[in-house]
Amino acid sequence: MQRTSFLSHLECGWCGATYDADRLWNLCPACERPLLARYDLEAARQAFPREALRGREPTLWRYTEMLPVRDPAYRLTLGEGFTPLLPFKRLGARLGLTHLYAKDEGLNPTASFKARGLCMAVSRAAELGVSRLAIPTAGNAGSALAAYAARAGIPAHVFAPADVPPVFVAEMRALGAEVTLVEGLITDAARFVREGVAAGRWFDVSTLKEPYRVEGKKTMGYELAEQFGWRLPDVIVYPTGGGTGLVGMWKAFAEMEALGWIDDKRPRMVSVQSAGCAPIVRAFQQGADTAEPWENAATIADGLRVPAAVGDFLILRAIRESGGTAVAVSDDEIRAAQREIGAQEGVFVAPEAAATWAAVQHLVRDAWIAPDERVVLFLTGSGLKYTHLVQDA
């Protein structure tokens, strides 16, 4: 039986204006904020019970009905999503935590969580007729775009800071993308993408600047619920650059409640950033609704080196509504955490991912997390692209 998407329309996350979901959009034309996909949840509540998932493929496409791609021919797959939820007993015991888990996103195609968002954005862009794609990246998003664009047969243009680790450039080129290195940060790379958009050269799939990357990312929330037997964990610890994952999971929880899959209990959402670039942490502490850009951003965790996020208000909203918090950790803590996760649990993680374990240590020390709470670390990517950080280990 063919599975049908219940996508109904797009809605601006800031001003609430609505738009036709079957046309191409970037930011809200009215207020330049992110558009979010909305579904006919009434109809889906009847037609898509959670029992329907049993026996489906172990990828994010098992949630087809709540994803935006209408035609099965455009549902591109490289095996993304449904990543393992691993008990971290040894590290948990160190802090007296009895229920510490990690979601290993490094097992996605191109070895990071970015595959989820770009899988969805490229699939939907292809369905809506886009013939050329571009993205600014710290590395992993560019690799993921390259992979799915190749799968779709659409040319991809990637703009990355010149100090991006060479492994990313090799990977993106091996996947057929055209790669341009740019002096500066990801925000500088973004300028090149914008200029190309203005010139009509390509469609921009930057974080939250089109509506569908967040739809791919939200599947992390669906998976958590399913893997925990429809009882969400108490705390989710998430490294935050652009923040799509956190925003996406928060959206997923609301959708699942509307579908009747879960109750109204929510995890406390913890945003982790590097002390060298912590705009969300600062804004959270100041009680602000949006985040001021961070000056002189510097950290070994390239994916956290995002001085300004277009979805800042959505991230802050999710943290606050959940009773969560935001934590900054140092690069030294990140390095130590990376070694501990590797040697104690057997997962070689990227520095962004390692930051979550560093943050949990703060939160347990501050008694913000209780010993018997179920805590999930999001290990957003593999360490294989960051071996330069451990060469002398």
Added chain:
Amino acid sequence: MQRTSFLSHLECGWCGATYDADRLWNLCPACERPLLARYDLEAARQAFPREALRGREPTLWRYTEMLPVRDPAYRLTLGEGFTPLLPFKRLGARLGLTHLYAKDEGLNPTASFKARGLCMAVSRAAELGVSRLAIPTAGNAGSALAAYAARAGIPAHVFAPADVPPVFVAEMRALGAEVTLVEGLITDAARFVREGVAAGRWFDVSTLKEPYRVEGKKTMGYELAEQFGWRLPDVIVYPTGGGTGLVGMWKAFAEMEALGWIDDKRPRMVSVQSAGCAPIVRAFQQGADTAEPWENAATIADGLRVPAAVGDFLILRAIRESGGTAVAVSDDEIRAAQREIGAQEGVFVAPEAAATWAAVQHLVRDAWIAPDERVVLFLTGSGLKYTHLVQDA
């Protein structure tokens, strides 16, 4: 309900001698050939219908009953196995093939198929009380051992050729392994492991030198059957170094037939090697039962640089019984194949994996594969550890 292993005993693949499966063994004490795990297939046929798989976890542990670990506490997992089977429509069309598929083993923990074998070997070694593990490796097996040994809390010693790409060393060390670099090839590294065994320093988990790596690898065969709806493909194209995967899949097919899961139709098994190290191809062409060691082995595909395989006779037997063949491809063909798989299908693969696509081109040109046959390429590992091969791409 607890799932019980139907493991019954061990049997030598060469002389047929049998051994107690609940003691530790390396090679057959009688003839120094590989021991294979045997199961009570009569009992399993009743107790383990294939319908039992529905809804189980998407890892190789879904086949628990036909795996050797008895105590669930020792079933280590990092999310290994149940890798995606991807249609390769664009590459298939180039050769007029209508049913070309690829099994992407690069999505395993530590980014290669080696995770399957080492997951099983380390789990079972831990269950049988081993306190220290060692392995010779071209890279990926060492990484996989490091990961599962860390997960088990058992120290791991890895011996690799000095020219192993540095990314492997960084990965293995990040996973807590002790790494020793050795002048020469993997066969020279193996000497160090043997010396340590003789001195009682560790247990040797070399390819086919203990009975359980092949049990992990055989799950590739179970998955293929399940993913194809219990109708095996016509041709399996497999890169062959130590050959455990090919031997394991062949064993899986026999077990599944005994379980009543599949009929007696078998795929033709194709062993792919590099022209710079092709002992199995040479032995196959000469009609020999075993393979002479290859002199001056040299290829960019490190995993195929295996001059002598202890399971040579098992590999040759599987190829012949299946009506298969063995093909050698050049390093230039491997490089070209790697670029094509990346740019056309969106998977960045290791050179060993790329060799399969090079081989298929020969086999279609020679009309050994017909246009409508279902053909599966085994993409045994990710290209992320071999970016030095594409830096100038």
